[in-house]
Amino acid sequence: MTIKLGAALLVFANLAMVLYSVVVLFLLRRTDNLTRLSLAYLFPFFSVMILAFQLPETSITIFGWVFLVPILSHLLLGRLRGLILSLFFMGLTAIVFWLKYHQTPELMQMRSIANMVVLSFCILACSHAYEISRERSELQLLQSAHRDYLTGLTNRMGLNEFFLRESKRAHRENWPLSYLAVDLDYFKQVNDQYGHGVGDETLTHVAKVMKDRLRATDLLARIGGEEFGIFLIKTSANEAHQVAHSLCHAVISKPLKLKDIEVKVSVSIGVAELGPDGDSLQSLMSAADRRLYHAKDHGRNQVVGATSLGAKTSESLDELQTGART
Ligand SMILES: Nc1nc2c(ncn2[C@@H]2O[C@H](COP(=O)(O)OP(=O)(O)OP(=O)(O)O)[C@@H](O)[C@H]2O)c(=O)[nH]1
Missing domain, CATH: 3.30.70.270 (Reverse transcriptase/Diguanylate cyclase domain)
Structure with a gap:
């Protein structure tokens, strides 16, 4: 009974997320604060993910979704907010993983856990580095749009x-x-x-x-x-x-x-x-x-x-x- 309730909750959360995505898509062109809208989208999206992770009926492979967290966070929120949100949800994922499987020795093998952790941090580091270089290029572009090429003065x-x-x-x-x-x-x-x-x-x-x-x-x-x-x-x-x-x-x-x-x-x-x-x-x-x-x-x-x-x-x-x- 508990299992069925959990699955029903997940289906409901997924459907709600689909509807919410359509609303966000509609608001995308009208908003003057894209960061706030992105945060309002990513937070429930990642929360539904955590809900799915912790359900007993979902398999271990569902944890692969966590790799989306740093990529989406950095793309939509930028360097600092992206990093904070990534660390928060990746940390939560680690806790859920441990709570769910700590009594299942065949799944708690050091080698596979180390693999997951290294891969997660590689993706986090790459997303962060990409965002830093994107911000730098944007700044350079903005500065050159304000500079006179000959004298170096403001234009x-x-x-x-x-x-x-x-x-x-x-x-x-x-x-x-x-x-x-x-x-x-x-x-x-x-x-x-x-x-x-x-x-x-x-x-x-x-x-x-x-x-x-x-x-x-x-x-x-x-x-x-x-x-x-x-x-x-x-x-x-x-x-x-x-x-x-x-x-x-x-x-x-x-x-x-x-x-x-x-x-x-x-x-x-x-x-x-x-x-x-x-x-x-x-x-x-x-x-x-x-x-x-x-x-x-x-x-x-x-x-x-x-x-x-x-x-x-x-x-x-x-x-x-x-x-x-x-
Ligand atoms: N070398 C160089 N010349 C420029 C540049 N921009 C404009 N000029 C030249 O500046 C000159 C301006 O000429 P005019 O508008 O007749 O003015 P002026 O000869 O300074 O005469 P007055 O302003 O009336 O004292 C033109 O020959 C332009 O070709 C530039 O970036 N580099």
Whole structure:
């Protein structure tokens, strides 16, 4: 009678699991928390497995299902949660196995138990290693999607993310956030005169010169060909203006020195501030771009903010208008 009750319970649990699987399949596309749904699926699934293991009417071969535990757990839950769930259910399986067979000497032979244990841990280790390498590749892919291939700086996508995070923080903490639109002057002439290779090196050099002048908490991004965007946190438009001047000065006073040429370039910069120039990235960039064009129209190598007209840095632009000097 007990045997029949156990078997009926298992049939019922299996049918319930099939129905539940259909529901989970239906929810799969709608959920915004895949990990929670996976956990809500795997936990009852593995519990039904344990129920089947401990029933007297199931044979020893049913324990082979335990090999599914680390594979499914790691695939659906990732490295850490997968490992925890695997260890939990594999441990439970070991206890059930011992309770069921410890009085059956022909099944409790050291060699076969050692085989089962080693195989289980091999599958667990492989699943875990696979998940670690998958997570690493995903991270690398994500990082490269946010990087500019030439300069190694953050790209436009990274700039957007930085703005989303830092604009919220600026509002919350009530501190200023400024944006600089930076564009190299007469860069086409550098390419025309020395070729794209030197042009590329110039871009990388200017990026480095500017980065060295900024704080670690600021963001320098390459957002287009010879255009850069800079976010300065905890910095008002007035302070940003000073920073922009020091960048102009740094760029023009540190030419790129190659074997037998020296490439000297300058930058023009437009300044905008979160709040006075709008609250969206688009309005901030538009305001900074407008001022940048103004700087270009009024002779380049200068900074323009909301209230200021540009004032050129001291170096003469005449020689720059040739793009470079040898
Ligand atoms: N070497 C190199 N050149 C680039 C890259 N991206 C864009 N450019 C070049 O940058 C130049 C930009 O030229 P323009 O838009 O006329 O600007 P400019 O010559 O700097 O003149 P102003 O901005 O008006 O001062 C073009 O010749 C592009 O081919 C790049 O990744 N590498």
